[in-house]
Amino acid sequence: RGTTIPASSVxxxxxxxxxxxxxxxxxxxxxxxxxxxxxxYDGSPLKMGVCVGRYNMDKQIGEAVAGMLREAGINVQLExxxxxxxxxxxxxxxFDIWFVGQTDFTCNPSKHYEGKYDSATSDLGYANPxxxxxxxQAARSVDAAVRAQCYSRIQEILYxxxxxxxxxxxxxxxGVNKGLQGFEPRLDEYVLVGYTSFxxxx
Numbered sequence: 412r413g414t415t416i417p418a419s420s421v422x423x424x425x426x427x428x429x430x431x432x433x434x435x436x437x438x439x440x441x442x443x444x445x446x447x448x449x450x451x452y453d454g455s456p457l458k459m460g461v462c463v464g465r466y467n468m469d470k471q472i473g474e475a476v477a478g479m480l481r482e483a484g485i486n487v488q489l490e491x492x493x494x495x496x497x498x499x500x501x502x503x504x505x506f507d508i509w510f511v512g513q514t515d516f517t518c519n520p521s522k523h524y525e526g527k528y529d530s531a532t533s534d535l536g537y538a539n540p541x542x543x544x545x546x547x548q549a550a551r552s553v554d555a556a557v558r559a560q561c562y563s564r565i566q567e568i569l570y571x572x573x574x575x576x577x578x579x580x581x582x583x584x585x586g587v588n589k590g591l592q593g594f595e596p597r598l599d600e601y602v603l604v605g606y607t608s609f610x611x612x613x
Contacts, residue, residue, distance in 0.1 A: 418577035428562025
């Protein structure tokens with residue numbers, strides 16, 4: 412509904428080392444069909460999962476993605492679940508592909524990356540020695556510029572390898588009373604009110 416930003420990276424803008432040079436992935440159904448044919452896909456069903464009620468319009472987004480994949484020629488079987496049932500299924504590899512929000516609210520991508528892209532801890536089974544080396548270098552360095560360069564390069568690698576496919580950056584939708592002064596939304600989504608004041612509207 413016009414509030415989201417199409418994603419170009421696994422890290423959102425504002426995080427350490429965000430790589431602003433990466434373009435948003437192209438939507439090209441004909442190219443997708445050609446690639447699917449090239450790899451010899453035999454029409455076997457692909458089990459896709461999406462949760463409902465966890466993120467803004469999550470069910471609708473899952474349905475849209477499943478529809479796009481079907482148009483490209485993939486036999487998608489979509490399962491929609493409440494979050495309490497859904498999350499354990501993603502952790503036990505019940506789905507072939509699944510939809511989930513992912514970031515690190517510290518604005519430092521290390522924990523996010525460790526869970527998905529470090530070969531020793533990836534819950535996806537993803538492994539890339541260069542990514543491992545860059546993550547270790549970023550963890551050891553006290554130089555902010557070096558760490559940013561490491562994370563920026565990691566994003567380039569992940570853009571090509573695509574162990575995950577970033578779709579969009581979910582916005583914070585916040586309602587604020589007119590009498591509230593000094594409130595500023597934060598990228599990490601913490602709500603801090605220590606510097607605010609309130610004057611009732613007359």
